[in-house]
Amino acid sequence: MKTISQRITSPLIWNALLIPLAILLVFNIVLRLTWIRNARSDLKSTSLMLTTLVRESLIDQPLALNQLPAAALQELDTVRALVRTTSQASGVDILVISRDGRILFPNDAADGLPQTVSSRLARRVTADSPESQIQTLRTLFGVYFFTKDLLFERLPEHSPLIVCVAAYHPLRGILLTTNLILLTILAASSGFSIWVARRTAAKISNPLKQLAETAGQIGQGHFISVEPTTFSWEIHQLQVSLNDMASRLANINHLQKSFIQDTSHEFRTPLMVIQGYAEGLERGVLNDAAGTAAIIRQESQKLSKLVDSLLTLSRIENQAGQTSTTTLMLDNWLKDQAQRFQTLADRSDKKLVLAPGSAIQLNTNEAMLEIILGNLISNAIRYAVSQVSIAAQSNEQVVTITVSDDGPGITPQDLPRIFDRFYKGKNGQTGLGLAIARAAAEAIGGTLTARNRSSGGAEFKLELNHTTERC
Numbered sequence: 001m002k003t004i005s006q007r008i009t010s011p012l013i014w015n016a017l018l019i020p021l022a023i024l025l026v027f028n029i030v031l032r033l034t035w036i037r038n039a040r041s042d043l044k045s046t047s048l049m050l051t052t053l054v055r056e057s058l059i060d061q062p063l064a065l066n067q068l069p070a071a072a073l074q075e076l077d078t079v080r081a082l083v084r085t086t087s088q089a090s091g092v093d094i095l096v097i098s099r100d101g102r103i104l105f106p107n108d109a110a111d112g113l114p115q116t117v118s119s120r121l122a123r124r125v126t127a128d129s130p131e132s133q134i135q136t137l138r139t140l141f142g143v144y145f146f147t148k149d150l151l152f153e154r155l156p157e158h159s160p161l162i163v164c165v166a167a168y169h170p171l172r173g174i175l176l177t178t179n180l181i182l183l184t185i186l187a188a189s190s191g192f193s194i195w196v197a198r199r200t201a202a203k204i205s206n207p208l209k210q211l212a213e214t215a216g217q218i219g220q221g222h223f224i225s226v227e228p229t230t231f232s233w234e235i236h237q238l239q240v241s242l243n244d245m246a247s248r249l250a251n252i253n254h255l256q257k258s259f260i261q262d263t264s265h266e267f268r269t270p271l272m273v274i275q276g277y278a279e280g281l282e283r284g285v286l287n288d289a290a291g292t293a294a295i296i297r298q299e300s301q302k303l304s305k306l307v308d309s310l311l312t313l314s315r316i317e318n319q320a321g322q323t324s325t326t327t328l329m330l331d332n333w334l335k336d337q338a339q340r341f342q343t344l345a346d347r348s349d350k351k352l353v354l355a356p357g358s359a360i361q362l363n364t365n366e367a368m369l370e371i372i373l374g375n376l377i378s379n380a381i382r383y384a385v386s387q388v389s390i391a392a393q394s395n396e397q398v399v400t401i402t403v404s405d406d407g408p409g410i411t412p413q414d415l416p417r418i419f420d421r422f423y424k425g426k427n428g429q430t431g432l433g434l435a436i437a438r439a440a441a442e443a444i445g446g447t448l449t450a451r452n453r454s455s456g457g458a459e460f461k462l463e464l465n466h467t468t469e470r471c
Helices: 004-057 070-085 115-126 171-219 233-283 289-318 330-347 366-383 433-443
Strands: 092-097 103-105 135-139 142-150 161-167 326-329 351-354 360-364 387-394 399-405 446-452 458-464 468-470
Touching (some): 004 142, 004 161, 004 171, 330 366, 330 387, 360 387, 366 433
Antiparallel strands (some): 092 103, 142 161
16 A cells, blocks of 8 residues: 555656656657758758759769769859858758769768768669659668759750758757757656655655554553644644544543543442441441431432433433434423422422413423523522513524522632532432533533522523524
């Protein structure tokens, strides 16, 4: 399996190499074709001019079919020198070849084309080939373009042939120099591209390697964090998310340990009481069996209530986000809840007041809402001096239910921790009621908050972020 660095650098390296090589290849092909076209064009115009010039210079010379007189050779040398110094005819040479294939001009074999090329050219031009047309000769020395014409038009059958030749191989030097320059540029640009690709890949892969190592450490229970980078927004967000996950897991781990410790403590006290009284009865130390049994029963009821609360809390957390909803007419439903707790309020000599409100249709989980309201109302009755108030209101998106009392309120040191598990304020029982209420609120997508009213007493506010309809 390839690494991210390999997957990033491989395409970039191939592009850095192949694209310049393709450009170099196209450049060479275009340059060669352009030079060939220009060479053929120059040869065509030059050969016509040279043939006319040579014929005019030899018009007064005596005719010789198998050799050329000294004066004719001198005239040809003059024309050839002129050809070599003329920019338009650059690279073009002149040969005079007899009908039997002998090279009559130039006399110096070392001056001009290689001997092998001249011999092959002599054989080609004496064969039946068209005159005044550009032809191609390919040899080991390069590619040559040539044309042939009669040296003496008045002796068409026996006249020597004047041959104009343009060599293609002079382009090799230009191409070699150009290719060396381009290859140098290619090597430099490829090296720079590879360096940039590797550096960029490293900036991406190194943080991901660090994230993988950190995730492994988190999986082993070491909730460490990484330093966020600014190279990439996506990697930065991933690092922030991983740090947030590590922080949440660390908090959950702490809560689990605290939960176990708190649960053990809450169970230990009634169990020790039960054990102590049971041992007293067993040893005959306690004579009031009925009173002892009543204490044991009370402590057992505490344990039972604590277990029920823990089971309720666990069930709520396991069902978070998966609760089914029903449609409630909230004003009628709150009346039913107030009626349900009226007996408890009467026993405590407290007044339970439901504020009038408009009809609100609410889609929510009724069981969860009943758990929340049950804990809030029972808590308010316990701490109220004379009255508990229940009210509901709604806007387009949020339904707000408040439960308030006229009691002493929540102390400043208790307010930040009022919803923590097993945290008991004054007159608290299991320390789980408000924790269960908040868990249920979060399970149905709502929020539960607490505050002290300016007029005195505590107020709990439940906000449900569900679409509501007014009837």
